Amino acid sequence: MAQTTNDIKNGSILNLDGQLWQVIKFQHVKPGKGPAFVRTTIKNVLSGKIVDKTFNAGMKMEFETVDNRTLQYSYDDGDNFVFMDMTSYDQIMIPKALVGDKAKYLLEGTDCIVSFHDGQPLSVELPASVVLTVTHTEPGLQGNRSNAGTKPATVETGAEIQVPLFIGEGEKVKVSTEDGSYLGREN
Numbered sequence: 001m002a003q004t005t006n007d008i009k010n011g012s013i014l015n016l017d018g019q020l021w022q023v024i025k026f027q028h029v030k031p032g033k034g035p036a037f038v039r040t041t042i043k044n045v046l047s048g049k050i051v052d053k054t055f056n057a058g059m060k061m062e063f064e065t066v067d068n069r070t071l072q073y074s075y076d077d078g079d080n081f082v083f084m085d086m087t088s089y090d091q092i093m094i095p096k097a098l099v100g101d102k103a104k105y106l107l108e109g110t111d112c113i114v115s116f117h118d119g120q121p122l123s124v125e126l127p128a129s130v131v132l133t134v135t136h137t138e139p140g141l142q143g144n145r146s147n148a149g150t151k152p153a154t155v156e157t158g159a160e161i162q163v164p165l166f167i168g169e170g171e172k173v174k175v176s177t178e179d180g181s182y183l184g185r186e187n
Contacts, residue, residue: 003063005038005055013045013117015062016053020045020117028057045122048100067116073106081106081124083114092121099124104159105177107132126177131186132156134171137163150182 008014012023021042030036036057043050055061071083071092080093081103094114096103098121105126106112113125137153150162153173161175163182172186 003061005057005059005061007061007063008038008040013064013066014042015064016042020064020122021051022123024050045117064117066122068113069116070111071114073108073110073112075108083112086111094121094124098122099126102126102177104157105130105132105175105180107157128178129174129176129183131172131174132159134163134167134169134173137167137169139168141165 006028008023008026010023010025014021014023022045024041024043026038026040028036028038038055038057040053040055041050042053069085072086074082074084074091076082077093080095081099083092083094084090085092092114099106102124107130110127110130112127115122115125132155134153135156138151149165151165151167152160153163153167154160155173155175159175159180161173161180161182163173167173167182167185174183174186175181176183
């Protein structure tokens with residue numbers, strides 16, 4: 001069955017000129033005058049480059065299948081991170097570049113979703129939030145300020161985040177892996 005631009009969804013992987021592109025967002029547009037078209041924002045799976053591209057509605061497209069597997073982070077090995085497939089217990093080397101800046105929220109034993117195409121890892125998706133222990137922070141001083149104060153804190157992975165003044169060393173905090181924001185205290 002041939003697929004067309006009408007089958008585009010967020011997260012779809014397209015093969016354009018031999019390169020894999022992931023659809024970040026799309027919009028079907030039907031102007032009052034002229035033919036309908038599909039406006040997309042696509043990301044090159046390998047380089048991470050983001051491009052806006054417009055396709056005519058109904059145009060034939062080449063979609064690729066991507067295998068998403070849940071792997072557990074094991075350890076850092078030079079230029080790679082080592083993940084373990086918990087069903088086959090295979091160890092898989094993932095280049096650090098695929099994880100990017102989110103590596104500072106990666107803790108041993110964290111389950112991540114890794115996308116593969118023809119056996120090649122394409123992307124690594126961390127959970128939305130992780131629980132980390134605060135290893136260093138200055139004592140919070142209450143003062144005369146109009147809003148709730150925050151202070152820098154270093155967590156066990158080495159990342160520095162902003163936490164409320166009442167958080168002390170040794171406490172577990174929930175942190176967003178998207179932007180590194182403090183989400184709350186964990187017991």
